[in-house]
Amino acid sequence: MLRYTIRRLIQLVGVVLVLSLLLFAWLRALPGGPVSALLGERATPESRAALTKQLGLDQPIIVQYFKFLGRAASGDFGVSNGVQPGDSAMEIFLQRFPATIELSFSALLIAIALGIPLGYLAAKRRGSWFDNMSVIGSLIGVAIPVFFLAYVLKDNFSHLLGLPSIGRQNGDIGATRVTGFFVLDGLLTREFDASWDALKHLILPAMALATIPFAVIFRITRAAVLEVLDEDFVRTAESKGLTAPVIRRRHVLRNAMLPVVTTIGLQTGALLSGAVLTEKVFAFPGVGEALALGFERRDYPVLLLLLIMAAIVYVLVNLLVDLSYALIDPRIRTR
Amino acid sequence: MTLGVTKKEKIDALAENVGVSLAASAWKRLRRSPVFLIGATIIGIFVVLSLLSPWLAPHDPADPMLIKQVVKARNEIPPPQPGHPLGGDLQGRDFLSRMLVGSQQTLIVGVGATLIGLTGGLILGTLAGAIGGWVDSVVMRFVDVMLSLPALLLAFSIAAMFAHPSQFSVILAISIVQIPVFARLLRGSMLAQRASDHVLAATALGVKRGSIVFRHMLPNSLGPVIVQSTLVLATAIIEAAALSFLGLGNPDDRIPEWGQMLGDVQKVFDTHPHLAAYPAICIIIVALGFTLMGETLREALDPKNRR
Numbered sequence: 001m002l003r004y005t006i007r008r009l010i011q012l013v014g015v016v017l018v019l020s021l022l023l024f025a026w027l028r029a030l031p032g033g034p035v036s037a038l039l040g041e042r043a044t045p046e047s048r049a050a051l052t053k054q055l056g057l058d059q060p061i062i063v064q065y066f067k068f069l070g071r072a073a074s075g076d077f078g079v080s081n082g083v084q085p086g087d088s089a090m091e092i093f094l095q096r097f098p099a100t101i102e103l104s105f106s107a108l109l110i111a112i113a114l115g116i117p118l119g120y121l122a123a124k125r126r127g128s129w130f131d132n133m134s135v136i137g138s139l140i141g142v143a144i145p146v147f148f149l150a151y152v153l154k155d156n157f158s159h160l161l162g163l164p165s166i167g168r169q170n171g172d173i174g175a176t177r178v179t180g181f182f183v184l185d186g187l188l189t190r191e192f193d194a195s196w197d198a199l200k201h202l203i204l205p206a207m208a209l210a211t212i213p214f215a216v217i218f219r220i221t222r223a224a225v226l227e228v229l230d231e232d233f234v235r236t237a238e239s240k241g242l243t244a245p246v247i248r249r250r251h252v253l254r255n256a257m258l259p260v261v262t263t264i265g266l267q268t269g270a271l272l273s274g275a276v277l278t279e280k281v282f283a284f285p286g287v288g289e290a291l292a293l294g295f296e297r298r299d300y301p302v303l304l305l306l307l308i309m310a311a312i313v314y315v316l317v318n319l320l321v322d323l324s325y326a327l328i329d330p331r332i333r334t335r
Numbered sequence: 336m337t338l339g340v341t342k343k344e345k346i347d348a349l350a351e352n353v354g355v356s357l358a359a360s361a362w363k364r365l366r367r368s369p370v371f372l373i374g375a376t377i378i379g380i381f382v383v384l385s386l387l388s389p390w391l392a393p394h395d396p397a398d399p400m401l402i403k404q405v406v407k408a409r410n411e412i413p414p415p416q417p418g419h420p421l422g423g424d425l426q427g428r429d430f431l432s433r434m435l436v437g438s439q440q441t442l443i444v445g446v447g448a449t450l451i452g453l454t455g456g457l458i459l460g461t462l463a464g465a466i467g468g469w470v471d472s473v474v475m476r477f478v479d480v481m482l483s484l485p486a487l488l489l490a491f492s493i494a495a496m497f498a499h500p501s502q503f504s505v506i507l508a509i510s511i512v513q514i515p516v517f518a519r520l521l522r523g524s525m526l527a528q529r530a531s532d533h534v535l536a537a538t539a540l541g542v543k544r545g546s547i548v549f550r551h552m553l554p555n556s557l558g559p560v561i562v563q564s565t566l567v568l569a570t571a572i573i574e575a576a577a578l579s580f581l582g583l584g585n586p587d588d589r590i591p592e593w594g595q596m597l598g599d600v601q602k603v604f605d606t607h608p609h610l611a612a613y614p615a616i617c618i619i620i621v622a623l624g625f626t627l628m629g630e631t632l633r634e635a636l637d638p639k640n641r642r
Contacts, residue, residue: 015480296581307488314483
């Protein structure tokens with residue numbers, strides 16, 4: 001188990017290094033590149049050449065990359081020129097990351113809390129109205145563009161539910177900043193109003209973000225439970241007189257969980273990219289909004305750091321998922 | 336399969352199942368599946384509409400004919416009126432015509448992105464699965480790097496590479512993201528094929544390696560790839576909308592595309608929701624159609640379900 005984990009971590013480092021090289025080369029290959037970004041399109045050739053030399057952009061790309069790696073190792077990814085001009089990219093990431101974790105985690109909780117029980121019920125009542133309707137509903141859920149749903153929620157449901165329709169601006173969280181997690185900070189400092197306010201700001205974006213993971217988790221749970229219900233050991237359990245809750249918990253759900261856990265891991269991807277769209281709609285001050293602004297305003301230092309971080313999170317979560325297999329299913333041995 | 340009563344009927348019933356390929360039996364089940372038929376009907380209507388749209392559209396989708404009714408200061412746009420049943424858009428262009436012509440571009444984006452992704456995936460997957468060895472390692476490491484970013488984020492990054500985004504850059508961004516998925520799928524089933532008896536038999540008979548790959552292994556590995564293509568048709572259309580929403584889509588809207596129409600009206604979503612709702616609902620219905628076809632196809636091609 002330990003050796004397996006270490007080997008996977010080494011692979012992760014390799015993948016992230018190659019990805020960062022590709023992203024770095026991509027950034028440098030762009031028309032104009034950072035010089036145009038800093039000086040604007042109308043700079044004189046002399047000032048361009050001077051800045052090119054000053055930034056070391058006249059050196060071979062591989063030399064530039066290693067210099068970049070050296071700076072990156074100490075956390076210096078450059079200065080933002082579009083998202084929050086003047087702030088360092090790392091600052092922006094650290095400031096915004098907790099908000100996105102909070103949002104994605106809430107969305108995932110909603111998706112799991114609804115998806116697994118509904119998927120189980122649908123499988124139990126296979127072919128019923130409830131089953132058919134929820135399957136169609138989940139297919140529609142995957143087909144809705146996330147940002148459209150976010151707008152529908154924002155414009156129609158915020159008044160109805162008495163919820164704020166737009167996120168707070170940066171820093172203005174009404175509570176003392178401790179961890180950067182808005183809801184948690186309010187609880188820690190006993191500023192419960194701020195916590196409650198943060199929670200209210202979280203509900204609609206989390207609902208929008210939860211649709212796709214919910215729909216996918218629902219369908220995988222339903223399929224997995226259907227498969228397990230057909231197994232001989234379930235019939236054996238029934239015929240030896242075990243009660244329904246025991247069969248459900250110990251025999252059906254536990255065996256059906258493996259594909260569901262894999263899916264939950266893969267949904268991190270949908271959450272990360274969905275956060276870009278959802279946070280933009282709700283002006284939610286997280287990493288996703290910074291990415292959306294970064295793409296819009298071509299803020300390359302910020303994009304480079306945030307994309308590398310997204311890749312690390314995504315690959316790490318999927319490693320955790322693979323490791324959790326061994327806990328759920330003792331038959332699987334990690335090599 | 337029901338066995339007949341008389342001997343003749345029994346033989347007929349047996350013969351019916353002998354020599355029926357997986358594809359043939361899958362098709363037989365699909366024809367009877369109402370879900371597949373609903374999906375196929377949606378897509379059929381969509382394709383016919385988009386092919387005929389240049390003739391069906393009452394007006395030129397690029398012509399700002401109702402521009403006099405657009406009042407920027409009061410955020411007014413042309414309402415529905417005789418000759419323009421859906422009214423006009425923000426530039427005073429006939430909205431119905433734009434919706435109709437938009438279906439064609441949407442089809443082009445979906446099919447184009449799927450074809451490019453499929454071709455790239457076929458080449459990489461066949462290389463990895465058929466040759467194996469170091470080629471396999473190199474291809475799979477490359478695929479790993481591409482899969483280390485969530486698909487949509489990778490598509491955003493690729494789209495941002497283009498200084499002057501166009502319909503083509505949108506298609507390219509969406510399709511490149513699909514290459515690793517297709518490559519992995521194909522490699523997986525090719526590897527399974529390589530260990531199978533019929534490939535061993537062909538090798539023993541001295542069939543050339545190239546023809547083993549292209550005539551024995553590849554055709555038998557295509558099932559999952561076809562299913563995936565159907566599902567990609569759906570996601571491509573949705574992703575194109577997301578690209579436009581982030582300002583990475585095609586800025587030239589003279590020939591509209593649904594995703595572009597939806598992404599471009601974000602600023603007026605609260606005051607003119609119908610400008611977003613029409614393209615959004617069309618995208619949802621078409622994506623649903625492709626998904627229904629893909630999912631039923633997956634079930635039908637699964638040998639476990641074969642009767």
